[in-house]
Amino acid sequence: MKVLKNRDIYNFLILLSYILFFLFLSFSGHYRIFVKKFYFPYILIGTLILFSILLVTLKRLKTFREISVSDISSFIVFIFPLILVSLVRPTNLPIYAALKRGIQTEFISENILKSLREKIETEGIYKKLNIKQLLAFTKSKPDEINGKDVIVEGMVFKEDKNKEFTLIRFLITCCAADATPLGVTVEYKEEEQKKIDLKNEEWVKVKGKVKIENNKIKIIAEEIEKTIVPSDPYLY
Amino acid sequence: MKKFEDKRKKEERLKKFLITIGVIFTFTLFNLWQSNSFSQISKIFQNPKLQVFTIILFAILIEGFPFILIGSLISGIIEVFVSEDKFKQLFPNNKFASAFIGSFLGFLFPVCSCGEIPVTRRLIKKGIPPSGGISYLLATAIINPITLFSTYLAFSSFKMVWGRFIIAFICSIFVGILIAPSDKKEILKDYEEDKDEKLPKFQKVFTHSLNDFLIMGKYLIIGGTVASLFSTFISRDFFLIIGRNKIISILSMQILSILLSLCSYADAFVASSFTYMSSISKIIFMVTGPMISISLIIVYFAAFKEKFVKKLIISVFLTLFLLGIIGSFIGG
Structure with missing residues (x-):
């Protein structure tokens, strides 16, 4: 239970899930459902920065810093879009748009x-x-x-x-x-x-x-x- | 003391509750996935409105996150490696001169609307005069080579490029001078930052970047969600129809650009499709959005004090409205 109260665990999970998501988008080509090819290098640069931040966070996991309600709300906000997209699995803009x-x-x-x-x-x-x-x-x-x-x-x-x-x-x-x-x-x-x-x-x-x-x-x-x-x- | 203890206990209970809900939610999702029930539920998620909402939300996030990360990294580098004196040398203390320099910094750091917020916060924190910071914040997404070139591509007209440049320039300087307080504490929101002096410098850079990313990113998601809701359910034709009158057209274009939250590199192409609108309303559309779109406003509230953000929104909106009216009489 103490692990669940460490704020860096949550930060680590946010960073890791976004790194995996961006890597999936980049290598599957699915990013083109959302943005133009022009953004591909920016997605890679963003992923690289996330990865560097992840390494620093990983180092800090050993020290315990207690989570606050604000950290939990951040975690929920960050995870919400990822759950949404994995459920909706969009393909392209429909006629409705x-x-x-x-x-x-x-x-x-x-x-x-x-x-x-x-x-x-x-x-x-x-x-x-x-x-x-x-x-x-x-x-x-x-x-x-x-x-x-x-x-x-x-x-x-x-x-x-x-x-x-x-x-x-x-x-x-x-x-x-x-x-x-x-x-x-x-x-x-x-x-x-x-x-x-x-x-x-x-x-x-x-x-x-x-x-x-x-x-x-x-x-x-x-x-x-x-x-x-x-x-x-x-x-x- | 008792009050503080009660608050702490309440927060403790809330934390336990949220963690328990999270664990139950994760197990439920895992269970659904294991039992292949997703395929049945997925029919609900095929709803076209939900599809459009998700696509627009992710378009905003995939476009915004890399720039927020780049902005957070620049912000971390500024915090760790650049001394306050360096900025004081670059920016004069005079309000006007500082706002003038700030509005042109976009040529040096062409960061998109989302990326400039952590950079501005850090620049003001490091001691640049607030008027310079505000004009940088407002002008960067417009007064930069990429945006101006895309405006030319969309309209094939230098008149539109100059119009956009001049109005963004006047507005950013005017608002910068008008609302800049003498004390930076009236602008910057206080948030907890990790201050571990023992860390090596490069680790400090990424620790600052993490703080900025978690705060700005969270508000970008909230802002993107609101903007996607508007974009999914509001018909653009509605704004174009009510905007046939000269003055109302400026107002309707301002509101539309705030709600749509388009990227400053792309909004010119959308504006060029509004065939029946006057040139000046299209220009106002292309300046309002990159300065005070709904997704940006929500991130502003994360970075800056509430009172300051309210002043910023009102003064930008009114300045652009007045400039639009003046422009429409001159020749729009």
Whole structure:
């Protein structure tokens, strides 16, 4: 029981659990559910500092310093997020977040277009583009994209049982807190609707033709295929 | 004496209670894991609102913790290796000159909003004039190369970069001079620090870092939890709709940035998506958040005295509101 009253035991446990958690995030790549790749070195630096503090705390375990109520409350606060994340096990931002933030159907970026012209991946006659690239083309160079065959991936958001749905991807600058949902409308034929039962949150790969009307993009789907959540669900 | 004894007994009972609850909780979790009952319970945790809340909370923590740790380490190094005289040489005693220097320190130490709090605390403790410390605290997250470059990337406009820079600069200096007390004791919250003089210097650095990390980290978790709740349940459109009026738009952008608690490197990209807002309201959005977001306010209460934090929040909020109004008449 005396061990449980030593404040350094609690500090040691906090430090150890966060070191293990950060190491798990870094080496499994799961940190990308929460933040951009840019933060990876910072997570490692943070872990290194935690490890150095842990070594100093380890040395102090031999001396007994009695725990206070404030130390216990700190311990509870620090452990709460770790228990939460291990129970919730999040994978990526759901459609709910897109609806709360408002789906953007416009995006301007000349830089994307410049780099894209140099290299666009293709699959047969289809050009592989993501939602951000499609919206950037629609805004700046609609003639270059109108009528083209494209492949695009995203999450399904279907409001009702009509022939359209919105394909969504979250655009991230630093972390999931600043994620902006980008969306394009997909129209699919009756045969396709019978063939595939689409539900919200499902990830799909759409092959189809781009149609731009009144500066709004729509994809007329020729083929829709369900797919798994990509290892990196966000766009940057 | 009897009162003190009663308080001690009460605390002792509370401690025993909390420890017992903790042990029971740990055994229950272990038992659930052993009996594979987690898979049934996990359905509750698949709720989209809980998923969004958890993702945003961890986004804030994973972004904030490394900077709090770096800040705590810098703070520990300053405490152990840098003498008070060094800082007194760097910072003049004049309130204005000190606030001016403080607002530019971000170019030397581009620490993010969370990391600057332990550093500011230590700098003020080491004797830099409070006005310099306050302006450093307010300006660093904005007046640094990374934030200004990200603002340019988001808007492709130097007007927005200059606007953000000038408003952050004026606000940090003005508030620094306005609320700085003559005595640092009116700012710094007293908390117990381990003072083991026998320890080697490098161990002392990490002991100070541990103290700072445990205090700031705890409040970052509390602040992050509050900010994630707002971010999960509040619709951004609500603020954008009520903000069509020039003056209300400034106010609504200030409140939105306080509630969202975005990182100063990223908020420009979010601001640029508010198509219908005036330029000045977007700038005010990008300055208010890094100075007094909800997660920062909660950490401020851990590091500084309550009265000082209240003064800081009110004066920053009002100064930025007034600057926003002036800006909207000049050309926003």
